[in-house]
Amino acid sequence: MTQLDWHQGRTGLNDLALLDAAPESDGIDLHAVRHYRRGRVREQMRLAGIDAVILSDAVNIRYATGTRNMQVFSSRNAASRYLLLTQDRAILYEFTGCMHLADGFDTVDEVRPALTASFVAAGPDIAARERKWAATIGSTLREEVGAEATVGLERMNAGSAIALAAEGFTIRDAQHPVELARAIKSAEEVKCIRASLALTGRAVGVMRDAIRPGISENELWSVLQQAVVAGNGDYCETRLLNSGPRTNPWFQETGPRIIQANELIAFDTDVLGCHGYYSDFSRTFHVGPDAPTAAQRELYRTAHEQVHHNMALIRPGLSFRDYAEGAWDIPEKFAANRYYLSAHGCGMTGEYPYLYHRADFPDAGYDGEIVPGMTLCVESFIGADDGGEGVKLEQQILVTETGTELLSDFPFEDALLAG
Numbered sequence: 001m002t003q004l005d006w007h008q009g010r011t012g013l014n015d016l017a018l019l020d021a022a023p024e025s026d027g028i029d030l031h032a033v034r035h036y037r038r039g040r041v042r043e044q045m046r047l048a049g050i051d052a053v054i055l056s057d058a059v060n061i062r063y064a065t066g067t068r069n070m071q072v073f074s075s076r077n078a079a080s081r082y083l084l085l086t087q088d089r090a091i092l093y094e095f096t097g098c099m100h101l102a103d104g105f106d107t108v109d110e111v112r113p114a115l116t117a118s119f120v121a122a123g124p125d126i127a128a129r130e131r132k133w134a135a136t137i138g139s140t141l142r143e144e145v146g147a148e149a150t151v152g153l154e155r156m157n158a159g160s161a162i163a164l165a166a167e168g169f170t171i172r173d174a175q176h177p178v179e180l181a182r183a184i185k186s187a188e189e190v191k192c193i194r195a196s197l198a199l200t201g202r203a204v205g206v207m208r209d210a211i212r213p214g215i216s217e218n219e220l221w222s223v224l225q226q227a228v229v230a231g232n233g234d235y236c237e238t239r240l241l242n243s244g245p246r247t248n249p250w251f252q253e254t255g256p257r258i259i260q261a262n263e264l265i266a267f268d269t270d271v272l273g274c275h276g277y278y279s280d281f282s283r284t285f286h287v288g289p290d291a292p293t294a295a296q297r298e299l300y301r302t303a304h305e306q307v308h309h310n311m312a313l314i315r316p317g318l319s320f321r322d323y324a325e326g327a328w329d330i331p332e333k334f335a336a337n338r339y340y341l342s343a344h345g346c347g348m349t350g351e352y353p354y355l356y357h358r359a360d361f362p363d364a365g366y367d368g369e370i371v372p373g374m375t376l377c378v379e380s381f382i383g384a385d386d387g388g389e390g391v392k393l394e395q396q397i398l399v400t401e402t403g404t405e406l407l408s409d410f411p412f413e414d415a416l417l418a419g
Contacts, residue, residue, distance in 0.1 A: 134163035196273030248383030248390030
């Protein structure tokens with residue numbers, strides 16, 4: 001069945017049915033996925049002593065309910081869309097003209113129009129708008145959880161939080177329960193992650209085939225983005241692809257530079273793919289037509305060694321501190337330009353926990369425990385601090401009851417691994 005046949009065959013169904021019936025959904029109980037996630041948030045709210053959360057991060061709203069709407073726009077323009085979640089109720093405040101988008105989602109009990117409390121929407125009267133927003137949401141909170149409730153907020157402008165506190169509520173940070181909730185994936189969620197990674201792997205393959213001297217970084221990156229969207233993925237959260245001298249230091253965004261023969265091309269997928277799940281692996285390619293140089297192979301093999309050493313450390317029950325202690329020692333000439341993390345959580349975007357290098361743990365690290373159900377991305381960037389090219393590699397893994405399982409199976413480059 002083609003995509004066109006599939007769409008024509010689903011005529012008349014709401015958006016939820018269309019999304020759930022997409023080919024990449026085969027064998028996944030998305031109803032169970034949505035209810036597991038909402039239950040996880042409520043469990044962590046209870047453990048944190050939070051009676052209600054108001055979520056405005058589009059990824060967190062999608063996590064808690066499965067609903068989506070203009071994720072980049074609504075995250076940037078908070079709070080134009082937000083979710084009030086208690087132990088008993090889920091009320092989605094939807095953007096103007098979008099009330100119908102939650103049709104069919106039984107994770108949402110009620111949809112109401114959002115009152116946007118932002119300067120863009122209210123102009124110089126923003127303070128009055130914030131007080132109106134707080135009074136409106138405060139009235140609902142008193143009905144649902146009582147006048148002295150503890151309420152978690154995220155991604156709100158400061159005036160809204162201050163105004164809601166003035167209504168008599170105790171205000172807490174909602175990131176705490178939500179990040180802890182998102183960290184542990186169900187078996188059905190892992191199926192979504194696999195579907196997202198499969199799409200992203202196909203898209204990376206298309207991009208790899210397009211590599212040639214004379215193409216620009218921007219043109220090459222657009223090949224990946226087109227393939228992601230055509231495969232029913234959402235978008236690339238970053239634009240981290242660079243070539244030649246722009247591969248080092250890392251975090252140089254894709255630009256108009258023309259790729260030259262025999263250079264390295266380094267990139268990070270950062271793809272929000274199928275079902276809203278993040279596909280996060282990194283690879284470095286060689287343009288050709290000649291064989292990679294000895295210097296290029298050294299960089300690549302060093303990064304490959306770091307990733308695989310650190311992957312081998314990860315197991316259930318290991319503390320974040322003990323992971324840092326055992327993590328791979330970065331050679332001095334590469335230490336200054338190291339990637340800022342050794343590994344990080346990954347779900348519907350990059351998330352808790354952050355695992356740090358040994359040298360960075362005293363200042364930046366925090367302790368915790370690696371547990372089954374976490375999906376982690378193990379990172380490496382290897383580039384000398386005195387210049388030259390760099391190599392970015394990264395693998396996405398699942399923590400199981402007995403160890404780990406590789407999720408990102410796009411192959412490494414034999415020519416760059418050669419001794």
